[in-house]
Amino acid sequence: MSGILEAALWGFIGASALIVGALLAFAFDIPVRVRGLIQAFGAGVLFGAVAYELVEEAVKQHAGGFAVGIGFGLGGLIFFVGSVLIDSIGSSGSSGADSAAGDGTAAGGSRRSAGLAILLGTVLDGIPESLVLGLSFVPGAGVALPILLAIFISNVPEALSATEDLAESGYSRARILGTWVAVAVSSAAAAGLGFAMLDVVGMRLIVATQAFAAGALLAMLAESMIPEAYETGGRPVGLATCLGFAVAAGMSLQP
Numbered sequence: 001m002s003g004i005l006e007a008a009l010w011g012f013i014g015a016s017a018l019i020v021g022a023l024l025a026f027a028f029d030i031p032v033r034v035r036g037l038i039q040a041f042g043a044g045v046l047f048g049a050v051a052y053e054l055v056e057e058a059v060k061q062h063a064g065g066f067a068v069g070i071g072f073g074l075g076g077l078i079f080f081v082g083s084v085l086i087d088s089i090g091s092s093g094s095s096g097a098d099s100a101a102g103d104g105t106a107a108g109g110s111r112r113s114a115g116l117a118i119l120l121g122t123v124l125d126g127i128p129e130s131l132v133l134g135l136s137f138v139p140g141a142g143v144a145l146p147i148l149l150a151i152f153i154s155n156v157p158e159a160l161s162a163t164e165d166l167a168e169s170g171y172s173r174a175r176i177l178g179t180w181v182a183v184a185v186s187s188a189a190a191a192g193l194g195f196a197m198l199d200v201v202g203m204r205l206i207v208a209t210q211a212f213a214a215g216a217l218l219a220m221l222a223e224s225m226i227p228e229a230y231e232t233g234g235r236p237v238g239l240a241t242c243l244g245f246a247v248a249a250g251m252s253l254q255p
Contacts, residue, residue: 004192011130011191014151015184021159022180026173035164036233040240042157043225046217047241048248049150054214058207071208075215082120083223119162120220123183130187131209134194149251154244161228 024030030038058068133148159180166176229237 004196007134007195008188008192010148011133011194012184012188014133014148014191015130015155015187017152017155018159018180018184019177021156022163022177024156025160025163025167026177030160030164032232033234035161036229036231036237037240038157039161039225040229040233040237041244042154042161043221043229044241044244044246045150045154045248046158046221046225046244048245048252049154050214050217051245052249052252053150054210054217058210058214067204067207068211071211072215072218074208075212075217076219077215078212079120079216079219079223083219116162116166119166119179119183123186127186127190130190131194131197131213134191134196150248153247158225161225165228 055068055072058071130151133151163176163180167173226237226241229241233240
């Protein structure tokens with residue numbers, strides 16, 4: 001039992017960056033351009049996590065690749081469906097008000113959709129990723145450090161961006177913070193579950209879980225995080241994204 005609790009603690013530590021990101025958004029009036037660059041850096045870290053810690057590891061563990069492809073495609077599909085539902089809910093909730101209030105409300109609805117899309121991507125990526133983190137846990141030796149650091153570093157700008165968008169669209173601070181706390185607790189539970197499953201589940205399920213997280217993450221990056229970063233940060237987001245990827249690659253290549 002102590003191993004499960006320790007794995008859960010590591011999972012919570014990685015996900016606690018979501019709470020840190022929200023608190024930073026509440027405490028500081030970060031310029032829009034700076035926020036875009038921070039978001040782009042976080043996106044680069046996440047691209048590195050997809051490439052080195054999820055897909056590469058999944059392929060190494062299962063040379064056939066079929067489970068990787070199925071998991072990756074399913075992760076992207078689930079994110080897409082969830083994103084469409086978020087847009088439809090946002091449109092139905094703001095359509096009447098848009099006609100009366102004009103572009104201001106429409107912009108708020110767009111911010112809400114962007115924030116919820118990043119939140120959805122964080123959940124669809126973070127829960128399986130925490131599961132993988134728990135699977136990597138060795139009692140007395142901790143978890144795989146590159147995975148933990150990639151989760152922590154990327155979670156701060158994810159939460160920062162989503163918190164800003166949700167706050168601008170009318171969500172209360174208590175509601176936003178409560179949401180991130182719930183995600184962090186769920187991630188802790190997933191890490192504990194991952195450790196408990198280590199000797200029970202087959203390698204195919206582990207590989208599919210890693211690939212699912214990667215697929216959901218890549219879909220979120222392409223649809224929400226990178227476009228919003230470019231919109232707010234401008235041309236330098238390309239460099240910031242490359243720097244984030246370089247950091248993730250450097251961490252992943254550590255022995």
